Amino acid sequence: MAAMLLEVQQVGLNFGGVQALMDVSFSVSQGELFSIIGPNGAGKTTLFDCISGRYTPKGSIRINGAELVGQKSHLRPKLGIMRTFQNIALFPNETVEDNVLVGSDYRLRSGLLRSCLYWSPLGCSRQEGRHRAQAREIMAELGVEQFADVPASELAYGTQKRVELARALVAQPDLLLLDEPMAGMTSGEKMEIAALVQKLNQDRGITVVMIEHDMGVVMEISHRVLVLDFGQRIALGPPLEVIEDPQVRRAYLGDTV
Ligand SMILES: Nc1ncnc2c1ncn2[C@@H]1O[C@H](COP(=O)(O)OP(=O)(O)O)[C@@H](O)[C@H]1O
Ligand SMILES: [Mg+2]
Numbered sequence: 001m002a003a004m005l006l007e008v009q010q011v012g013l014n015f016g017g018v019q020a021l022m023d024v025s026f027s028v029s030q031g032e033l034f035s036i037i038g039p040n041g042a043g044k045t046t047l048f049d050c051i052s053g054r055y056t057p058k059g060s061i062r063i064n065g066a067e068l069v070g071q072k073s074h075l076r077p078k079l080g081i082m083r084t085f086q087n088i089a090l091f092p093n094e095t096v097e098d099n100v101l102v103g104s105d106y107r108l109r110s111g112l113l114r115s116c117l118y119w120s121p122l123g124c125s126r127q128e129g130r131h132r133a134q135a136r137e138i139m140a141e142l143g144v145e146q147f148a149d150v151p152a153s154e155l156a157y158g159t160q161k162r163v164e165l166a167r168a169l170v171a172q173p174d175l176l177l178l179d180e181p182m183a184g185m186t187s188g189e190k191m192e193i194a195a196l197v198q199k200l201n202q203d204r205g206i207t208v209v210m211i212e213h214d215m216g217v218v219m220e221i222s223h224r225v226l227v228l229d230f231g232q233r234i235a236l237g238p239p240l241e242v243i244e245d246p247q248v249r250r251a252y253l254g255d256t257v
Contacts, residue, residue, distance in 0.1 A: 005030045005175055005207050011050055011059035013043075020046040021057060022231045028175075028209055033201040035218045035239075036211045038228035039251055044211045045086055047228070048177050051209075052076055052083050063175065080174035084164045084181060086211070092153035096144055096163050097135060099152050103170030104131035135170050142166045142196065158189045165193075169200070176200070178210040182217060190214055194221055219243065227251065 006028040013021045021043045028034045036044050050057040053073025061068040063079050076082075082103070090099050139145040142162045147155060152163060161181060168176055181197065182190040194217045200206045212218050218225060219239040227235040227242055229251040235242045242248055 003030045004028070005032075005064060006051070006209070007060070007062040007065075008047075008051070009060040009062075011047070011057045011061060013046060013050060013055055013057040019231050021050070023059075024228070024231070024233050025059075026226050026233065026236055028207060031201070031205055031207055032223050033198065033208045033210070033221060035222040035225045036209065036228060037213070037215070037218055037225060038234075041230075042228040043231040044228055045179055046231075048083060048179055048209075048211065051177060052081065077171050077173075080172075081177065082168035082171045082173035082175075083177035084161070084168055084179060086179040086183065088157075088160050088164055090152040090160055090163060090167075093151055095149050095151055096139065096155070096166075097132075097148040099163055100135045100139055100166045100170055101131065103167040104135060131170070135166070138166050138169050142169075143192075158185045161185070161193070165196075173206060175207045175209065178208060178212075180211055180213060182212060182214055190217060197221065215243075 004027045008027070009025050011021055011024045012019070024043070024047065036047065038044055046055065049055045051061055051068065053068065053071065053076055056069060059069065063081060066079065068076075068079070091102070136145060136148070139148060142165060144159060144162050144166060147159065147163075152160060155163065161184075165178070165181065178197065182193050185193065197208060197210065198221050201208050210218075210222070222239050224237060225235075225239050225242045226233060227245070227248050229247075234247045234251060235245040
């Protein structure tokens with residue numbers, strides 16, 4: 001059995017009277033492609049917000065054994081965690097390349113690179129050149145290279161989603177959190193993103209946790225699926241098992257299943 005990369009134990013969070021998450025526990029293995037599904041308002045995005053440090057929940061969230069709850073959110077990229085957002089969070093007036101380079105900035109702030117900045121400006125500009133080259137490579141892989149000099153706000157929605165993904169990848173994450181990466185896309189675009197996510201997982205060995213509504217995609221590419229409903233875990237397992245679960249079918253009655 002592969003080592004556990006992410007361990008979520010009894011996580012709970014309230015917003016006033018709304019219990020957004022209740023005693024949610026699960027683990028994600030190194031190298032897994034793990035999906036989270038559930039009706040709107042189930043707590044999926046809130047769970048990502050807890051992992052990425054926007055909220056401080058009850059319970060424990062560990063990455064490679066290190067506790068995240070209570071740690072400042074800016075440490076997440078250094079710990080190898082990057083995310084994309086359900087509502088795109090790019091700098092609208094900056095170019096695609098500059099938006100993507102923000103991802104390598106996270107790495108530039110790490111101890112080793114900061115000391116290189118201090119001791120050797122020359123070493124650093126070389127470092128920056130490498131980052132730029134790497135950003136270009138990732139932009140090409142994601143099919144957004146031709147928009148490098150275009151302000152993010154001028155791009156089609158699906159392309160902006162790709163740019164966000166490129167920014168996350170440039171930081172070379174061990175754990176990639178994707179919040180509805182295919183929302184609002186055509187079925188052709190969805191297939192492309194699904195293939196890309198699968199490739200990142202298989203070829204680069206990036207562990208992926210993906211929130212996604214498109215059940216077809218989830219069933220096809222996920223190793224395991226967690227189902228949330230009203231802030232609680234109602235099922236966890238391989239896609240074919242989860243889809244047969246009576247509680248899951250009830251939660252989705254009249255919805256996607
Ligand atoms: N910042 C917030 N303030 C108050 N309630 C919130 C906030 N964010 C989310 N919620 C509530 O928490 C619940 C879970 O929301 P969310 O995590 O966005 O669901 P999902 O991503 O599964 O659709 C919902 O009832 C939502 O209205
Ligand atoms: Mg959401």
